[in-house]
Structure formats: C-alpha cells, structure tokens
Amino acid sequence: MSHYDNSPLKTRIGDSRLAQKLSRSIKGEVLFDHFSRGRYSTDASIYQIEPIGVVIPQAQDDLTTIINIASEEGIPVLPRGAGTSQSGQTVGLALVIDVSKHLNQIVELDTAERTVIVEPGIVLDQLNAQLKPHGLFFPVDVSTASQATLGGMAGNNSCGARSIRYGLMRDNVLTIDALLASGEQAQFGPIGPGKTCPREPEIYRQLTQSLIELADRESDEITTRFPKVHRRVGGYNIDAMLPPALQQREQNMAQLLVGSEGTLAFTRQLTLRLQPIPAHKVLGICHFSSFYQAMESTQHIVGLAPDAVELVDRTLIDLALDIPIFKDTLTRFVQGEPDALLLVEFAGEDPTHLQKHLGDLSTLMADLGHPGSVVDIVSPEDQRSVWEVRKSGLNIMMSMKGDRKPVSFIEDCAVPLEHLAEFTGRLTRIFEKHGTRGTWYAHASEGCLHVRPVLNMKSPEDVRKMRSIAEQAFSIVREYEGSHSGEHGDGIVRSEFHPIMFGDRMLSIFEQVKETIDPGGLFNPGKIVDPPR
Incomplete structure (x- = not known):
C-alpha cells in the first residue's frame, strides 16, 4: 500500500537498536526477526x-515501559490480541504489542454483583x-469465541448473535483501566455527579472535561448524524459523552474507548457485566423458498422477542453439505431445498413458556404464508450441532473452490429491519451489475448481514470492482440511515468512507x-481518522 x-x-x-533497547528494559519477548x-x-x-x-509483554509493568520507549523513539504502537480482525485493525506500520500470551487472566470475580475484571488477552x-x-x-x-480476546472485542465493539437481547x-x-500516551494510568468509567473524577490523574480529568464540552457543543450534529440502528460500530462513540437525557444512559468514558x-x-484491564446462564433454550429453523421472503419476514419474527435470529443462505447450505462434519446435521434438520433459513432461538427458565414461543413462531410463519415451514429443535445437543454450522459460516464460505472467494469489505452493513429486504435486493442487483454474486449469513435480527461479494483479489479488474461495489453499497446504507459497519469496525477497509457515512463535520x-486523548498519534495510527486510501 503506497x-x-x-x-x-x-x-x-x-530496527536492531530499538530491539536491544526493549530487550534490556522488559521481562517479555522482543521479536524483530523477519519471520x-x-x-x-x-x-x-x-x-x-x-x-x-513485535513485543510480547510478560507483566503489566512491561506495558508502561514499552509505551514510554515507543513514545521516546517516535514509534507508534499497535495493540493485538488474536488477530481475528476482519477490517485490518491489527496490522500496521507500528510496534505490535501482543497481549494474548501472558496478559490473559481473571483479576477479580464478583458473583454477587455479576461482574468480572479481566486482562485484555483472555479468550x-x-x-x-x-x-x-x-x-x-x-x-x-x-x-470466533475460541480465539477472540476480550481486549480485542472491546476495541472492536463486537456484537455476536444474541445482541438483540444482551447488547454490544x-x-x-x-x-x-488504560494507559495514556503519557504513560499515566487511568480508569475510564462512569462520570460522577459534578462531572468530576477525583481519584484519576489530572490529565484524565482534563481530557474528560474537554470531551464533555465537545459533545455538548456538537450535540445536534452527533444526534443527527449517528446512524439510527442498534448495530453501529463506526467512528468514535462520542455520543457516550452526551448528557444522559440525550443518550438515555449515563455518561461513561469506557464506552468511548470501546x-x-x-x-x-x-487497555490494561476491563470490568465486564455478566449474565446468568439460561436454564433452557429452544430453536426453530424457519424455511423460505426465496431469500427475499426471509428478509421480509425478519421484522415480524423479531416481534416475538427471540434471543437470536440468524440467517443461513443457500450458498452456505450447499457448501456445508460438501463438508462431512456438517452434512448429517443439515440432512436431518433442513427440509427440501430452501433458498434461505432463519435460525430463531428462545431462552429462559421455563421450558413450557419456551415451547409456547415455538408455537407462536409456527403460527406467525403460517400467517406470513409459510405454513409447516418451522422445524423445532429442543434437544441441547441438536441445537449445538445446528449452531456449529452457523458459527462456522465464514470457514464454510471460504471453502469455495477456485480463485474467486467471498471477500470481506462491505460484509456487516446494518439497516433498519423495515428496509432489510429492499436493501438486500438492491445490493444483489449491484453484484449482478459487476458480474458477480454475494454470499449471505448472520445477524438478521439486527439488520446486519455478513455479505461477501465473490471476487478474485489477484485480478486488478476485480480489485476495481471491489471499490465500485463499496461506494455504491455505502451510498445505499446512508440512504436508509444505516451503518456501514454493524459489527467488524472501521480498520483500514472502512475508515476512508467516513466522510460519506458521517459527513465532514462529524469526521x-x-x-x-x-x-x-492521543495528541501525538502514538496509538494505532491510520484507523478511524487519517486512514490510508
């Protein structure tokens, strides 16, 4: 990239001199070799x-030392967990700090308050x-729960399949608990009465006040330009600094870092809110003869208050049928040859109540013109088998043979549910115009689909198609007041499109x-603001 x-x-x-300086100063590993x-x-x-x-800190003290040395040397730093980023957040011309090997412990668990303090590298x-x-x-x-670290998930504002119930x-x-570019430590969290943070360092109190003033000054622009969808992970969450009456939640500096x-x-440590494990779950697999019908029905299914509504399209079904570990599950639970499936989950403490939810789902589907289209799954083992197909969606899609593969660059746009069917139809026509098609799966309940156009990234022509598709897709998303990133963040792939999505003033x-917060540009430059093009 130029x-x-x-x-x-x-x-x-x-730089061997920098490597030696780091090696003398920290307990962890310093890896500057070519491999x-x-x-x-x-x-x-x-x-x-x-x-x-690359440096792999062994203890929290190493983090402070590394950041101080990087600042002295004029070298940017890039935090990294498992590297599961879909948008290029964890690659860059910087000193990579990998926290996954050692900084991966539970620090404190409070079962009564249902909170836990963890280090950023815990999976x-x-x-x-x-x-x-x-x-x-x-x-x-x-x-990617078997790999994704909590620090990376916070940095990305990750969501998951059940965000409709539990949030982002x-x-x-x-x-x-984070380190600032100055090397000072501060706890980003709720802003108390009087907007003071007496226990935090002066630099933190000053930047908190500056950000509150910025949000107050630009409150009209912030409330107007931020997308009106739940799945919105683009830009900085400056709305977290708006007065509580405007954002309907307390002001919290941690939400700005997320x-x-x-x-x-x-990030050094995170305090997380926990939930009780549901005693029971049931799953209904809704079958549709057309993809459009599945998208149009989603807004009605969400009215039943499910925990998740996840899409599986025909391409994913066909590819999964060629994979032995998934074939039996699909053969048992998929009826006929549907063009799309919606996996609808309900969870709770009363199994009788959950069975009623499944009955309501079948009734709704019949009312929508799809009688007998729901397969009920009550067995926990069978539910796990079906969810494993959905969770493996990306790997299944990438098993597509040939040089043309599903490519991630517009894959998690989010639009209001009432526009979902029309949005997917228009996007399909854009793909067809460029001589390709898209693969679709994931979070129908939130209007956030993982759509990947099938392109050959070795072909200069297809690389040009990628940019054209992105520009047209984001224009449609803006038209529907949606978000160009509903889950996978900005990184390199989407940061340059912020002027289109948010406007110059918001940028x-x-x-x-x-x-x-980072006046010298020490932390992960080129993401969110001042991106490469």
Whole structure:
C-alpha cells in the first residue's frame, strides 16, 4: 500500500537498536526477526503490512515501559490480541504489542454483583469456561469465541448473535483501566455527579472535561448524524459523552474507548457485566423458498422477542453439505431445498413458556404464508450441532473452490429491519451489475448481514470492482440511515468512507477526539481518522 511504502517509519522495520533497547528494559519477548514480522503482518482481513517489530509483554509493568520507549523513539504502537480482525485493525506500520500470551487472566470475580475484571488477552471461551461453575457467562458471543480476546472485542465493539437481547460490547463493559500516551494510568468509567473524577490523574480529568464540552457543543450534529440502528460500530462513540437525557444512559468514558480500535489508549484491564446462564433454550429453523421472503419476514419474527435470529443462505447450505462434519446435521434438520433459513432461538427458565414461543413462531410463519415451514429443535445437543454450522459460516464460505472467494469489505452493513429486504435486493442487483454474486449469513435480527461479494483479489479488474461495489453499497446504507459497519469496525477497509457515512463535520469531531486523548498519534495510527486510501 503506497501510504505505508512512502512512510519514513519504513526505515525502522526490524530496527536492531530499538530491539536491544526493549530487550534490556522488559521481562517479555522482543521479536524483530523477519519471520516474526511476517507472522504479524496479517490478520483475518485482506491486508498485509509488515510491522516495525513485535513485543510480547510478560507483566503489566512491561506495558508502561514499552509505551514510554515507543513514545521516546517516535514509534507508534499497535495493540493485538488474536488477530481475528476482519477490517485490518491489527496490522500496521507500528510496534505490535501482543497481549494474548501472558496478559490473559481473571483479576477479580464478583458473583454477587455479576461482574468480572479481566486482562485484555483472555479468550472469550476460556473466560466463559471459568465462569460456568458459577452459573454466569459473558454474553457477547462472537463466532470466533475460541480465539477472540476480550481486549480485542472491546476495541472492536463486537456484537455476536444474541445482541438483540444482551447488547454490544459497549453495553457490557463497565470500566477500562488504560494507559495514556503519557504513560499515566487511568480508569475510564462512569462520570460522577459534578462531572468530576477525583481519584484519576489530572490529565484524565482534563481530557474528560474537554470531551464533555465537545459533545455538548456538537450535540445536534452527533444526534443527527449517528446512524439510527442498534448495530453501529463506526467512528468514535462520542455520543457516550452526551448528557444522559440525550443518550438515555449515563455518561461513561469506557464506552468511548470501546470501539476505538486501540487508537486512543492501551487497555490494561476491563470490568465486564455478566449474565446468568439460561436454564433452557429452544430453536426453530424457519424455511423460505426465496431469500427475499426471509428478509421480509425478519421484522415480524423479531416481534416475538427471540434471543437470536440468524440467517443461513443457500450458498452456505450447499457448501456445508460438501463438508462431512456438517452434512448429517443439515440432512436431518433442513427440509427440501430452501433458498434461505432463519435460525430463531428462545431462552429462559421455563421450558413450557419456551415451547409456547415455538408455537407462536409456527403460527406467525403460517400467517406470513409459510405454513409447516418451522422445524423445532429442543434437544441441547441438536441445537449445538445446528449452531456449529452457523458459527462456522465464514470457514464454510471460504471453502469455495477456485480463485474467486467471498471477500470481506462491505460484509456487516446494518439497516433498519423495515428496509432489510429492499436493501438486500438492491445490493444483489449491484453484484449482478459487476458480474458477480454475494454470499449471505448472520445477524438478521439486527439488520446486519455478513455479505461477501465473490471476487478474485489477484485480478486488478476485480480489485476495481471491489471499490465500485463499496461506494455504491455505502451510498445505499446512508440512504436508509444505516451503518456501514454493524459489527467488524472501521480498520483500514472502512475508515476512508467516513466522510460519506458521517459527513465532514462529524469526521472533524472524530479527529478532535483523537487529538484530545492521543495528541501525538502514538496509538494505532491510520484507523478511524487519517486512514490510508
């Protein structure tokens, strides 16, 4: 990418003097060799950028030392967990700090208050395994739960299949203990009466006041330009600093860090809100003869208050049938050859009540013109088998043979449910105009579908198609007052489109947020503001 090719920081890649300085100063590993830089030059996105080097801190003290040295050397830092980013958040021309190996512990669990304090490198599945004996779990259930770290999930403002019930990361992170660019430590959290934070350092109190004043000054623009959908993870959450009456929640500085992609401060610890594990779950598989019917029906199904409504399209079904571990599940529970499925889950304490929900779902489907189209699944084991197909959606899609693969760049746009069917229809026509098609799956309940146009990224023509498709898709999303990123964040792939989605004045507000908290541009540059093009 020319933006990075022309950077003076390229001369610091593999800098042996910097590596030696770090090695003398921290307990953790310092990896500046060519092989290690290559390993960290990619994540789950389509981008590849060689970092300056990699450090793996062994203790919290290492973080402060690393950030101080990077600041002295004029080297940006890039926080990294598992590297499951879909948008290029965790690659860049910077010093990568990998917290997944050592900073991955539960610090404190309060079962009475249902909260837990964790280090940023703990993996979601590992956290929930330790919480299970207490009857608790962390409910933001991303499909990469076996790899995704809580620090990365907070940085991305991750959502998961059940956000319609439990909300996004923003709704479930209470406080974030973070390091500022100055090396000082502060706890980002609720802003108390009088808008004071007496226990925090002066620099934190000053930037908090500056951000409150910015939000007050720009409140009309913020409330007008932010998308009117639940799944909105683009830009900075400056609306968290609006007066409580305007945002219908308390002011909380932690919510500003959530979704900031490591561009404002470095997370040391997070305090999370936990939920009791539901005693029972049931699943209804709704069959549709056309994709459009599935999208049109979603808004009605959501009225039954399910915990999740997830889409599986015909392409995913066909690809999964060719994979032995999924074939039996699909053969048992999919009737005929539907063009699309909606997986509808209900959870709660009373199994009789849940059975009634399944009955209501069948009645609704019949009223919508789809009688006998719901397959009920009550067995927990069978439910797990079906959900495993959905959770493996990305891997299944990428099993597509040939050079043309489903490509992630517009894959999590979110629109209001009443526009979902029309939006997907218009997007399909854009794909057809460019001589391709899209694969579809995921979060129908929130109007946020993982759609990936099938392109050959080795072909210059298809690379040009990618940009054209993105521009047209984001224009439609803006028309519906939706979000161009409903789950996977901005990173490299979407940050450059902020002027289209938010407007120049809102972009200026984002730049002021960055300048206020990270004036020297130390943290993960080129994401959200001042992106490469």
